[in-house]
Amino acid sequence: MSGDRGLRPSRTARMVSLLPLPLRRRAEALPGAMAPPVRPGQSTPRVAIIGTGFGGLGVAARLRQAGIDTFTVFEKADAVGGTWRDNSYPGAACDVPSHLYSLSFVPNPAWTRKFPTQPEIRRYLDSIPARTGIADRIEFGAEVRSLRYDDDAKTWQVTVLRGDGPDAAETTETFDAVVAATGQLNRPHIPDIEGLDSFDGPVFHSARWDHDVDLTGRHVGVVGIGASAIQFVPAIAESAASLTLFQRSANYVAPKADAPLSPRARRLLRVEALRKAYRFSIWARFEARFMALRDGSTLNRMGQNLFDKGLAKAVGPKLTPEMVVPDYALGCKRILIANDWYPTLMRPDVTVVPGGVQKVEPGAVVVDGVSHPVDTLIFGTGFESTGFLMPMTVTGRHGVDLQESWAEGAEAHLGITVSGFPNLFVLYGPNTNLGHNSIVFMLERQISYALTCIRSLVSDPRPLDVRPGAQAASNRRLERRLATTVWATACHSWYKTESGRITNNWSGTTSDYWRRTWRPRWTDFDRV
Numbered sequence: 001m002s003g004d005r006g007l008r009p010s011r012t013a014r015m016v017s018l019l020p021l022p023l024r025r026r027a028e029a030l031p032g033a034m035a036p037p038v039r040p041g042q043s044t045p046r047v048a049i050i051g052t053g054f055g056g057l058g059v060a061a062r063l064r065q066a067g068i069d070t071f072t073v074f075e076k077a078d079a080v081g082g083t084w085r086d087n088s089y090p091g092a093a094c095d096v097p098s099h100l101y102s103l104s105f106v107p108n109p110a111w112t113r114k115f116p117t118q119p120e121i122r123r124y125l126d127s128i129p130a131r132t133g134i135a136d137r138i139e140f141g142a143e144v145r146s147l148r149y150d151d152d153a154k155t156w157q158v159t160v161l162r163g164d165g166p167d168a169a170e171t172t173e174t175f176d177a178v179v180a181a182t183g184q185l186n187r188p189h190i191p192d193i194e195g196l197d198s199f200d201g202p203v204f205h206s207a208r209w210d211h212d213v214d215l216t217g218r219h220v221g222v223v224g225i226g227a228s229a230i231q232f233v234p235a236i237a238e239s240a241a242s243l244t245l246f247q248r249s250a251n252y253v254a255p256k257a258d259a260p261l262s263p264r265a266r267r268l269l270r271v272e273a274l275r276k277a278y279r280f281s282i283w284a285r286f287e288a289r290f291m292a293l294r295d296g297s298t299l300n301r302m303g304q305n306l307f308d309k310g311l312a313k314a315v316g317p318k319l320t321p322e323m324v325v326p327d328y329a330l331g332c333k334r335i336l337i338a339n340d341w342y343p344t345l346m347r348p349d350v351t352v353v354p355g356g357v358q359k360v361e362p363g364a365v366v367v368d369g370v371s372h373p374v375d376t377l378i379f380g381t382g383f384e385s386t387g388f389l390m391p392m393t394v395t396g397r398h399g400v401d402l403q404e405s406w407a408e409g410a411e412a413h414l415g416i417t418v419s420g421f422p423n424l425f426v427l428y429g430p431n432t433n434l435g436h437n438s439i440v441f442m443l444e445r446q447i448s449y450a451l452t453c454i455r456s457l458v459s460d461p462r463p464l465d466v467r468p469g470a471q472a473a474s475n476r477r478l479e480r481r482l483a484t485t486v487w488a489t490a491c492h493s494w495y496k497t498e499s500g501r502i503t504n505n506w507s508g509t510t511s512d513y514w515r516r517t518w519r520p521r522w523t524d525f526d527r528v
């Protein structure tokens with residue numbers, strides 16, 4: 001793979017370092033991408049990074065590239081990869097095209113398909129530490145339990161749990177800044193269903209797939225049919241004796257324009273300029289799709305008509321409207337893509353049971369008083385998506401508890417900084433998820449923003465705390481805009497809290513986010 005020599009300072013950074021001092025100072029005020037490497041001998045902030053998904057690996061690589069080596073990456077598991085390590089279910093794949101689904105500064109010319117599969121993404125993520133020279137900074141088996149800001153020392157006390165069982169031990173270490181890259185989808189949600197404990201067969205969640213359970217010949221019940229289930233259900237349908245799908249809501253499922261990349265295309269995509277142009281073209285095409293997520297927009301209406309016509313064709317003797325026609329507006333929940341979903345539903349050994357699960361019994365799931373026999377239960381019920389940074393306890397200035405201040409729903413300034421929590425940077429934080437483009441693109445904007453803030457600590461070590469007014473203003477704007485999107489229409493989704501507040505999604509295009517995070521506005525911050 002190209003680039004195995006480790007991540008060097010960017011060309012721009014090297015050019016900036018050659019500028020005369022006054023110009024260099026100006027350039028240093030620009031975003032992280034422009035920041036020159038820290039000069040030898042300069043003292044650099046100690047940074048704790050939590051998590052090794054795209055965000056954690058990306059920020060570590062960029063810190064090292066910027067000449068800041070004083071960081072430690074804490075990873076509670078024994079391998080990197082975040083959600084792509086945890087979600088190893090059969091058929092796992094991404095619905096964003098491969099060439100957009102990688103860090104721009106760690107390119108992957110080796111993608112084999114238009115849309116990447118989980119094993120391929122995992123291989124890419126596994127390669128990043130060695131390629132970027134950060135492998136020696138990652139500590140595996142180290143779970144961050146709490147973060148406490150010390151008002152006097154102006155540092156973060158990071159408590160880390162290492163080891164299992166009786167050997168488990170906690171230590172507290174001191175850092176100047178923390179980057180929390182734990183993501184929005186890292187804690188599986190298993191609903192509290194009456195009688196679940198009494199079920200006498202294997203039970204597991206899609207994000208903790210039990211590969212020791214051979215599904216061959218088993219009667220499998222699947223609770224929850226969303227983005228994950230529409231991938232693993234077709235993948236296990238052949239081996240299971242029967243599949244019973246307990247589906248509370250139907251989905252909008254569009255075709256997936258997937259195929260292997262031809263040898264010629266792969267050869268061409270090894271050329272950097274072509275790869276960048278291709279990546280840009282995917283991003284621009286996906287960016288336009290945001291218009292369909294505006295409630296009442298022409299594109300949304302056109303999309304809705306198209307889906308309505310297609311779904312009407314899927315309805316027939318086997319599939320009732322209740323089984324395939326969503327009862328909410330297009331886009332309110334994530335629009336899914338798959339080519340094998342409807343063919344799988346048409347199989348004689350696959351049954352869709354609409355409605356909520358009433359209870360579980362030994363060997364059966366009960367819906368509307370009817371008992372459906374199954375011997376294995378798989379939950380595709382998603383994640384605890386609105387509990388950002390949980391289960392860590394995070395205590396900011398003057399002993400303020402983060403989860404208490406987020407009791408009405410998580411919020412941050414541009415999804416990255418939270419007032420009262422100086423030098424804490426959140427990646428894929430509140431209101432940074434998308435329904436139309438690549439999260440990796442968003443992560444890169446956040447990484448760049450955090451990097452600029454962290455770099456500023458080299459010359460001015462006073463911690464940066466976003467002003468409450470700046471955070472409130474950016475959230476007022478966000479909420480105004482979110483109110484015009486389809487996510488605000490009537491549906492239950494993982495983008496919202498129980499009370500209906502949208503805490504997970506960004507309110508506009510990724511270019512809008514790019515513009516807003518292009519560089520930190522220093523007047524938004526206090527030095528505390």
Ligand code: NAP
Nearest residue numbers: 093094095191224225226227228229248249334380381382
């Ligand atoms: P999900 O899309 O949120 O689906 C969860 C499903 O569980 C929904 O059908 C939900 O029903 C159902 N459910 C929840 N609680 C239930 C209960 N008590 N009883 C019955 N059903 C219940 O979760 P997911 O499939 O794990 O996907 C989550 C997100 O992960 C996706 O939206 C996506 O962002 C990401 N993901 C991405 C990819 C990719 O291709 N990039 C693949 C997989 C996942 P209701 O709809 O009625 O609430």
